[in-house]
Amino acid sequence: xxxxxxxxxxxxxxxxxxxxxxxxxxxxxxxxxxxxxxxxxxxxxxxxxxxxxxxxxxxxxxxxxxxxxxxxxxxxxxxxxxxxxxxxxxxxxxxxxxxxxxxxxxxxxxxxxxxxxxxxxxxxxxxxxxxxxxxxxxxxxxxxxxxxxxxxxxxxxxxxxxxxxxxxxxxxxxxxxxxxxxxxxxxxxxxxxxxxxxxxxxxxxxxxxxxxxxxxxxxxxxxxxxxxxxxxxxxxxxxxxxxxxxxxxxxxxxxxxxxxxxxxxxxxxxxxxxxxxxxxxxxxxxxxxxxxxxxxxxxxxxxxxxxxxxxxxxxxxxxxxxxxxxxxxxxxxxxxxxxxxxxxxxxxxxxxxxxxxxxxxxxxxxxxxxxxxxxxxxxxxxxxxxxxxxxxxxxxxxxxxxxxxxxxxxxxxxxxxxxxxxxxxxxxxxxxxxxxxxxxxxxxxxxxxxxxxxxxxxxxxxxxxxxxxxxxxxxxxxxxxx
Numbered sequence: 001x002x003x004x005x006x007x008x009x010x011x012x013x014x015x016x017x018x019x020x021x022x023x024x025x026x027x028x029x030x031x032x033x034x035x036x037x038x039x040x041x042x043x044x045x046x047x048x049x050x051x052x053x054x055x056x057x058x059x060x061x062x063x064x065x066x067x068x069x070x071x072x073x074x075x076x077x078x079x080x081x082x083x084x085x086x087x088x089x090x091x092x093x094x095x096x097x098x099x100x101x102x103x104x105x106x107x108x109x110x111x112x113x114x115x116x117x118x119x120x121x122x123x124x125x126x127x128x129x130x131x132x133x134x135x136x137x138x139x140x141x142x143x144x145x146x147x148x149x150x151x152x153x154x155x156x157x158x159x160x161x162x163x164x165x166x167x168x169x170x171x172x173x174x175x176x177x178x179x180x181x182x183x184x185x186x187x188x189x190x191x192x193x194x195x196x197x198x199x200x201x202x203x204x205x206x207x208x209x210x211x212x213x214x215x216x217x218x219x220x221x222x223x224x225x226x227x228x229x230x231x232x233x234x235x236x237x238x239x240x241x242x243x244x245x246x247x248x249x250x251x252x253x254x255x256x257x258x259x260x261x262x263x264x265x266x267x268x269x270x271x272x273x274x275x276x277x278x279x280x281x282x283x284x285x286x287x288x289x290x291x292x293x294x295x296x297x298x299x300x301x302x303x304x305x306x307x308x309x310x311x312x313x314x315x316x317x318x319x320x321x322x323x324x325x326x327x328x329x330x331x332x333x334x335x336x337x338x339x340x341x342x343x344x345x346x347x348x349x350x351x352x353x354x355x356x357x358x359x360x361x362x363x364x365x366x367x368x369x370x371x372x373x374x375x376x377x378x379x380x381x382x383x384x385x386x387x388x389x390x391x392x393x394x395x396x397x398x399x400x401x402x403x404x405x406x407x408x409x410x411x412x413x414x415x416x417x418x419x420x421x422x423x424x425x426x427x428x429x430x431x432x433x434x435x436x437x438x439x440x441x442x443x444x445x446x447x448x449x450x451x452x453x454x455x456x457x458x459x460x461x462x463x464x465x466x467x468x469x470x471x472x473x474x475x476x477x478x479x480x481x482x
Contacts, residue, residue: 002133003036003104004422007096009087009120010111011041012052015139017059019170020111023414025060028079029072032419040099041082052082066409087112087119093127102132107421109137118155125159137166137421137429140231144222146439153432166421167430171232171340173413176373178428180239180342181248183367183375190365191244193346195321200362203328203343203481204236207335209286211461212309216299223307225278228331230442234261235430236342237327241317254431261437265316272448277457277468279310281334284461291334291461308456309333312469313445314476328473330480334461340369343481354392361394366481373410374400 006024010016027033041052061068083099085092100106108124110117117138124130136156143149156165171177184191193199206228212219219227238257245252267275282293294309295302310332317327344365366376376398383391420428448454457466464470464480473480 003101004034004107005038005040005100005104006107006109006422007040007042007100008109008111009042009116011082012043012045013111015111016041017056018063019412019414020109020418021056022060022064023412023418025064025068025072025076026411026415027419028076029069033079034422037079037422038104039080040096041080042085042096043082044084044086046084047082049080049082053077053080087116087123091127093123093129096124097127097129100129100131104132105424106130106132106134107137108134109421111139114138114141114143114152117152121155121159130159134160135164135166135421135424136160137168137417139168141222141226142167142430142435143439144226146436146443149435149439153436162432163426165432166426167432167435168417169231169235169430170413170417171235171369172428172430173415173417174369174373175410175416176367176369176375177236177239178416179375180367185244196323196325198346199325200345200347201326201328201476201478202237202240203341203345204233204240204330205339205341205343205480205482206232206236206331207337207339207464207482208331208333209335209338211281211291211294211334212297214298216297220300220302220305220307224309224311224331224333225442225446229311229313229329230438231430233329233331234438234442237315237317237329238434240342240344241322241327243321248427250426250429250431253427254434258431258433258437259319260317261434261441263317263319263322264441265318266441267313267315267445267448269448269451272445272452272454275314275472276445276449276454277310277312277466277472278308278449278454279312279332279459279466279469280305280307280456281309281332281461282458284334284463286334286336286462293461306456310459310465310469312465312472314472326476328478328480330465330469332459332465335464336462337482338370339482341481342367342369345478364481372400374398 008016008020024033024039057068057073081099083095085096106129110120112120143152184194238260241260242256243259245256280294283296284291294300295305311330313329315327315329316322317325344367346363346365348362361378361380364378368374368376376396379395379397380392381395383393417428420426457468459466464482470480
């Protein structure tokens with residue numbers, strides 16, 4: 001296996017301390033990293049490597065549940081160098097160029113604002129850092145529209161082959177998301193009933209308790225549709241709806257996901273009010289603690305804003321498998337709980353034979369990503385009773401991932417994604433066409449909302465969104481799972 005150098009840009013940022021370095025530490029603790037893997041942390045702050053290591057350990061300790069093991073830490077920091085660099089300055093990466101080894105794969109990880117992607121790529125090229133085999137990993141967002149996304153991708157294409165570009169959507173690294181592929185394509189009894197003949201509707205919910213976490217200036221120009229629907233919810237929808245790929249190769253999986261995005265029914269100015277609800281949180285209470293409204297958040301200097309912190313969408317995939325099956329998508333901030341789940345609601349039986357009031361409840365498959373990863377299936381069985389001969393009850397079959405595995409914790413998504421990027425496996429990363437087709441669909445919704453004047457409806461922090469989101473699904477004779 002070719003030796004790898006991992007170079008992390010934005011190494012002193014919050015994401016690096018909260019997610020990236022803890023993931024690498026855990027991989028080292030599990031002895032899954034190559035013994036000769038080197039890591040260069042690149043940041044703007046002028047400091048020694050010892051100061052960086054000491055500061056990093058302190059920050060990581062505040063985010064990790066487990067105490068840092070001294071022996072593992074000693075091995076881990078033995079891989080770790082620090083290089084100070086002002087990305088915008090000429091010859092910013094000369095020191096990095098000297099550090100790199102042409103015989104090894106250079107894996108560049110850009111944990112920086114997207115506005116710096118082009119600057120860093122051009123600097124790497126100009127300072128001769130792209131000499132040997134190279135890969136690049138990028139955090140979302142890849143643009144803020146189809147036009148800006150295409151610009152970012154064109155810049156990347158100037159310096160890297162598409163097969164060497166790893167666009168992260170960290171949801172794809174979650175154990176439950178990967179298990180969705182196994183659930184669908186390794187179980188005949190599920191796969192054979194995964195279509196419009198058996199499924200009534202699908203719900204995908206990504207709910208967050210937090211607000212905008214001090215990012216008001218950034219978030220107010222983005223909103224929940226761009227921040228969450230275009231990437232996380234779109235990926236979950238694709239994995240639920242896609243056809244079986246020919247293999248687990250990256251291109252095969254990506255091709256099937258692209259087909260789903262292209263099959264999404266357009267939502268235009270004439271239909272948007274029936275299919276989209278936008279909301280914005282006001283003051284409320286979460287966990288018995290008062291929280292501010294969106295317009296009272298730190299950094300807000302406006303008295304009014306039409307940026308959505310909540311969005312619900314009724315979408316349709318117009319193909320044979322999903323004809324007539326609605327996909328209800330919902331995501332918001334300042335919700336009562338942190339929940340990410342997919343609900344597969346099966347259709348009711350066409351005829352009930354168990355007497356008055358004994359109709360069997362339709363089966364429901366729940367795929368939980370947060371807070372506790374696992375899969376549940378509601379099943380109907382006979383109640384154990386001599387008094388009632390055929391009294392029915394609903395049971396839940398629960399497959400909790402924490403109780404099944406060869407490790408005592410569920411790995412963080414970044415651990416899987418780092419491991420795959422280091423090993424050159426792009427199957428859990430997002431392709432250019434996926435990104436751009438997703439933006440195309442979302443851009444149309446954004447434009448339709450503007451044309452039809454779909455303004456935000458206020459919802460109280462600690463609630464499940466505006467009442468209109470309940471009507472969106474209630475008028476179809478259905479209801480949200482939570």
